[in-house]
Amino acid sequence: MTEPAHPQPDTAAVASTVPVVDRTAELTEMLGYLAACWDEERRLLARQLHDSLGSSMTALTMHLALLTQHIPAENQSMRDRSAQMKQLLAQIIETNRKMQLDLWNDKLEFLGLKAALAELVPGLAAAHGIKARTSLPDEDVSYTRTQGVVLLRCAEEGLRNAAAHARATLVDVILGDDGDQVMLTVRDNGAGLPQHSCADELLASTSCHGLRLLRERARFLGGSLQLRSQEGGGATLCMTLPKAAPAA
Template sequence: MSPQEQHQEHHQQDTLRSADLSDLLGHVHTCWDNERRSLSRQLHDSLGSSLTALTMHLGLLMQKMPQEPALQDRAAHMKQLLLQIVETNRQMQIKLWNDKLEFLGVRVALSEAVEQFGQQHKIAARCSLPEDELSCPRSHGIVLLHTLEEALRNIIAHAQATEVDVIVDDNEDEVMLTVKDNGVGLSGPVAAALERIGDKFGLRTARERAAYLGGTLTLSAGAERGVTLTMVLPKPPAS
């Protein structure tokens, strides 16, 4: 076998290994998504229901208890603790799996993620979405939401931004997510931090998930400042 033929064979083997690895990562992410969804449902159906019932029972007991300040204060403290646990459980459910994606659709899930991000971090967060629900498979919706959440986390961690724009375009062939910020951009220590923490782990995972669906994820410097993240996911052919 000539050196050229050996090189071609090695290249083909590398290509096959890369394809196998991409398929494996896609399978792992799908399994992990299903597991997170199952855990979230268990927290809601079991723990959530029990906590709600406890809160109601405690409220009834407080109505029947003697009106002694010490007893009422202790019961009120217990009720407050229960309410805090209920809220913590709700937040854990959302972090594991955003049910709005399934029950209300991708459009609502993306819009509310941007709105909550802006309110929580006091950042001007704007969202431009199609008027109608996105016409894409469930797998695309999961990757869109995951990538948006990861992009917003990176903005808080590295960008020092005051404004964020999220744009979703949906056409016959593909769906595209664009996230722009007006932060410090890709130069200097922030770029190294983004490469080390965001891109190497969170955004790299999002890039691999996009690639598994035949898409791409890119980061580029903004026109004047900041960073623009763009993810394009092709739609599967109609059956």
């Protein structure tokens, strides 16, 4: 009795998918590398703003204070002008501080991911007029700089999307670590995913560049990014990265 012939794979079709897979991997690697370079440039620029402009503004404030001491008490107009200059310098220093923080969170580098998230989440939530809560592990486990930056970017993107698109009023940012992998979850009480849209479509949508970039950066580090609706409303954005991530 002759055995039925098994269908042979279409070798041409299989061969044609190999370059696509290889090309996708190459693009993911290149995008991850470019994003890491971009972050490093932002870090260096923030450091220059701190070391150069920040130091100069502080020195000017001190010089102005010394000059103010020599203004005669009866010269009220000069004292008023000095007060205006002092106020202007204070505004410039505060603007410079905010620019540095937008570019790079120094707490990530010097104090760890927990401290960086503890500063980022309430500040960003207040700027968008929403309430945010953080749940962080008791101990701050060591992560690579690249991992920390990507996790911070995930928190930023999740908070911005929750406020701008989901019209959420409350956001929970949760950092978990089971020893093998780290998970950053942003959960909101907003409108949830758009009707007739699925999470995979949104993560691949050409109109969601922030989410697409996050997904590729997670893939570059051997992890993943998931977006899903919650029962009763709201959405959850979750990034998972292996602790033993590829070198970046």
